[in-house]
Amino acid sequence: MKFKRTIIITGGAGFIGSHVVRLFVNKYPDYKIINLDKLTYAGNLANLSDIENKPNYQFVKMDICNFQEIYELIKTQHADGIIHLAAESHVDRSIKDPFTFAQTNVMGTLSMLQAAKLYWESLPEKYEGKLFYHISTDEVYGALEMTHPNGVTPPFTTKASSQSKHMAYGTAFFTETGKYQPHSPYSASKASSDHFVRSFHDTYGMPVIVTNCSNNYGPYQFPEKLIPLFINNIVHRKPLPVYGKGENVRDWLYVVDHARAIDLIFHKGVIAETYNIGGFNEWKNIDLIKVLINTVDSILGRRPGEDMDLITYVTDRAGHDMRYAIDSTKLQRELGWEPSLQFEEGIEETVKWYLDNQAWMDNVTSGDYQNYYKEMYETK
Numbered sequence: 001m002k003f004k005r006t007i008i009i010t011g012g013a014g015f016i017g018s019h020v021v022r023l024f025v026n027k028y029p030d031y032k033i034i035n036l037d038k039l040t041y042a043g044n045l046a047n048l049s050d051i052e053n054k055p056n057y058q059f060v061k062m063d064i065c066n067f068q069e070i071y072e073l074i075k076t077q078h079a080d081g082i083i084h085l086a087a088e089s090h091v092d093r094s095i096k097d098p099f100t101f102a103q104t105n106v107m108g109t110l111s112m113l114q115a116a117k118l119y120w121e122s123l124p125e126k127y128e129g130k131l132f133y134h135i136s137t138d139e140v141y142g143a144l145e146m147t148h149p150n151g152v153t154p155p156f157t158t159k160a161s162s163q164s165k166h167m168a169y170g171t172a173f174f175t176e177t178g179k180y181q182p183h184s185p186y187s188a189s190k191a192s193s194d195h196f197v198r199s200f201h202d203t204y205g206m207p208v209i210v211t212n213c214s215n216n217y218g219p220y221q222f223p224e225k226l227i228p229l230f231i232n233n234i235v236h237r238k239p240l241p242v243y244g245k246g247e248n249v250r251d252w253l254y255v256v257d258h259a260r261a262i263d264l265i266f267h268k269g270v271i272a273e274t275y276n277i278g279g280f281n282e283w284k285n286i287d288l289i290k291v292l293i294n295t296v297d298s299i300l301g302r303r304p305g306e307d308m309d310l311i312t313y314v315t316d317r318a319g320h321d322m323r324y325a326i327d328s329t330k331l332q333r334e335l336g337w338e339p340s341l342q343f344e345e346g347i348e349e350t351v352k353w354y355l356d357n358q359a360w361m362d363n364v365t366s367g368d369y370q371n372y373y374k375e376m377y378e379t380k
Contacts, residue, residue: 001055001056003030003031003032003056004028004030004031005028005030005031005032005080005081006031006032006034006077006078006079006080006081007024007031007032007033007034007079007080007081007082007083008034008036008073008074008077008079008081008082008083009021009024009033009034009035009036009082009083009085010036010037010064010082010083010084010085010086010112011036011037011043011084011085011086011087012035012036012037012048012059012085013035013037013039013043013044013045013047013048013059014037014042014043014044014047014085014086014222015042015047015216015218015220015221015222015225015255016085016135016216016255016258016259017035017037017085017086018044018047018048018220019218019220019255019256019258019259020083020085020259020262020263021033021035021048021051021057022048022050022051022259023256023259023260023263024263025051025054025056025057026051026054027263028056029055029056030056031056032056032058032077033056033057033058034058034059034060034073034077034079035048035057035058035059035060036060036062036064036073036086037059037060037061037062037086038061038062038063038064038086039061039370041222041370042089042090042222044220044222044364044369045059046360046363046369047220060073063108064086064104064108064109064111064112065103065104065107065108065111066111067111067114067115070111070112070115071114071115071118071119074115074116074119075119075122079116079119080129080130080131081130081131081133081266082112082116082131082132082133083133083135083262083266084109084112084132084133084134084135085135086104086108087104087105087108087190087193088100088101088104088105088186088189089137089186090186090224090225091139091184091186091187091317092224092317093186094184094185094186094189095184095185095317095318095319098185098189101185101186101189102185102189102192104189105186105189105190105192105193106189106192106193106196109134109193109196109197110193110196112132113132113196113197113200113206116130116132116206117200117204117206120206121204127205127206127207130206130207131207131208131209131266131271132197132200132206132207132208132209133208133209133211133262133265133266133269134193134194134197134208134209134210134211135211135213135262136190136193136194136210136211136212136213137186137187137190137212137213138174138212138213138214138215138251138276138278138324138326139182139183139184139186139187139190139321139324140180140182140187140190140191140194140212141174141178141179141180141181141212141324142179142180142181142182142183142187142321143181143183143321143322143323143324144170144172144173144174144322144323144324144325145170145172145322145323146169146170146249146322146323147169147170147171147172148168148169148170149169149247151168151169151284151287168282169249169282169284169323169325170323170325172325173278173325173326173327174212174276174278174324174325174326174327175276175327175330176212176273176274176275176276176330180194183319183321184319184321194210194212197210198210198272201271201272207271207272208271208272209265209266209269209270209271209272209273209274209275210274210275211261211262211265211274211275211276211277212274212275212276212277212326213253213258213261213276213277213278213326214250214251214252214253214277214278214279214324214325214326215250215251215252215253215324216252216253216254216255216258217252217253217254217255217346217347217350218254218255218256218346218349218350218353219255219350219353219354219357220255220360221255222364223361223364223365226285226288226289227288227292227347227350228354228361230289230292231292231296231350231351231354231355232354232361232365233310234292234293234296234297234307234310235296235300235355235358237307237310238310239310239312240289240293240310240311240312241312241313241314242285242286242289242311242312242313242314243285243314243315243316243317243320244313244315244316244320245286245313246284246285246286246287246289246311246313247284247285247286247322248284248285248320248321248322248323249282249283249284249285249322249323249324249325250282250283250285250288250323250324251278251279251280251281251282251324251325251326252279252281252282252283252288252343252346253277253278253279253281253339254279254339254340254341254346254349254350256340257279257339257340257341258277260337260340261275261277261331261337264335264336264337265331265335268335269335270334275330275331275335276326276327276328276330276331277326277328277331277337278325278326278327278328279326279339279343280328280339281339281343282323282325283343286311289311290305290308291344291347292347292351293305293307293308293310293311295347295348295351296351296355299351299352299355300355
């Protein structure tokens with residue numbers, strides 16, 4: 001079968017990546033979608049068991065840092081689009097092991113860029129119809145002040161209730177022109193990769209787009225992250241370790257809405273532009289945790305707030321930024337994107353998914369998932 005396009009999605013077995021792969025495979029049967037993933041601890045092919053036999057889907061086990069293999073793949077598959085999600089992304093791990101984050105997030109991105117550059121420049125049409133789309137994080141911007149630390153929404157008018165919640169803790173937001181001020185090895189490595197991507201456009205004319213997104217939540221998230229970890233702990237009545245006083249604020253976005261934004265930007269975004277993707281949805285960690293407890297308790301038929309005593313305050317993380325908040329106005333204004341779910345709806349769907357998919361959670365927390373398809377995709 002001859003495909004209209006061939007797109008490589010790196011990190012496609014991970015949390016966000018698997019949702020992007022699923023969306024593209026199902027929505028574009030005339031595209032060949034290649035899921036490139038090293039299958040580190042955060043990669044899980046069980047995330048994509050529902051599409052693994054689709055005729056326009058192919059999985060390739062490969063390390064983005066292996067330049068020669070990446071180049072051969074791009075060349076032999078005649079890839080004209082790359083959606084680059086592969087990254088080490090857990091801040092706590094970056095504090096303990098910054099070298100791995102620099103290797104994967106910086107050198108791995110450079111490997112992908114150089115391989116795409118060499119192949120695309122060898123073609124008669126060169127960069128025409130090509131795109132390198134790099135997915136980054138809001139953490140590259142540093143931290144925002146909490147001008148309303150108690151969550152008091154100032155008086156203003158807006159048609160979107162989600163936006164009013166978004167301004168509960170301050171009126172300053174991360175914008176596409178904001179100054180980079182990364183505070184952790186993770187955010188520093190992502191900031192560096194962003195700069196390399198933009199430099200390939202400025203130096204070589206490569207068509208690139210960069211997006212910076214807020215915290216994602218939803219199905220298939222690796223349970224080292226707050227929401228799936230705490231859902232599982234509440235179910236099993238294990239302690240809920242909260243950094244400091246739990247007053248750090250994050251802007252949360254349902255992962256399916258992020259995948260929708262990536263699809264839209266990949267097809268309609270302007271080359272060399274940056275787009276911020278956020279949920280207009282700020283929550284203090286401690287308030288989010290209480291919502292999780294109430295939601296899980298309600299679904300399981302427990303007494304409301306029965307598991308509040310699971311909250312355990314622990315020493316704050318080094319360099320813990322106080323507040324992140326994305327301004328997605330540009331994306332809304334220019335491309336018409338907006339989140340589809342209110343946070344309460346998304347959280348309820350997310351909790352129900354994890355409760356209904358306990359086998360998936362058990363498979364991940366036990367470590368058994370790391371053997372999934374191991375023999376089939378073992379590197380020779």
